[in-house]
Amino acid sequence: MKELLEGFLSRLETETTPKEGEYLGDDGLLYCGKCHTPVQCRKELFGKMRILPCTCRCRQEEMRRQKEADEARERMNTIHRLKATGIQERHLLDWRFDVAEETDTIRWAKHYVENWRKVRDKNLGLLLWGDVGTGKSFAAACIANVLLEQAVPVLMTNFSRILNQMGAMYTEERYQYIASFNHYSLLIIDDLGIERSTEYAKEQVYAVIGERYKANLPLIITTNLTIRELRNPATVADARIYSRVLEMCTPVQVSGGDRRQAVSRQKQELVKDVLFSGKGGEVSQ
Ligand SMILES: [Zn+2]
Known part of the structure; x- marks a missing residue:
């Protein structure tokens, strides 16, 4: 044993003939x-x-730089992967704070991501409700994009898509699929209430929300339903779903200008600029 160790150590001890790019110092x-x-x-090891x-x-230095470069590349790959699975509708990737108008909702959304650690630890969900086109989905997508850039796993989807996916699954697969949402630190369900309203559909919607509840993970929901409708559901199935949602998510009313109209106005301005600049052309409003 001792000989083995000694043999190993003497192999480790290096010679003192300089290789290329090295030289022998005064200290040997x-x-x-x-x-x-x-x-x-020089080190004392086992009495010698x-x-x-x-x-x-x-x-x-070189090793440190290499390690940093590897980590940066790994992080980029992770973010790329997370984005590809977390946001399936490509246009949502362009919905970001840097192109957002500074509305109350956007301010809320910014606070949400700035305080993400607290949000996650305390499991703070949001229920963004309001009329069509007020920017609920936009605000939710902004949140998703910022967190994804920070390599936080986020899934933004809707119940129509989830139900379509589930359609072809066996019961066991369905459980696994629903449980798979727990891999995401944040789940965003866009447009609650527009999915099919069959008994089966309601049951699956409840299962997804219930799973999130059990996992104690944050959920953001956007909906065109009013808070009144959510608090006074028409059916028992809806009552189950909405009461759980209201328990998990703080309602935030999203109102103000219709975002789609604002976008189309912006587009009209752009068209004016591009097509008619300097020619006195007019686009009728
Ligand atoms: Zn060196």
């Missing part, structure tokens, strides 16, 4: 010709002073 150790720090050190290999400063 080899130095790096580039950074002039030693590539060897030995000369062992070590890493010079420039090599350490």
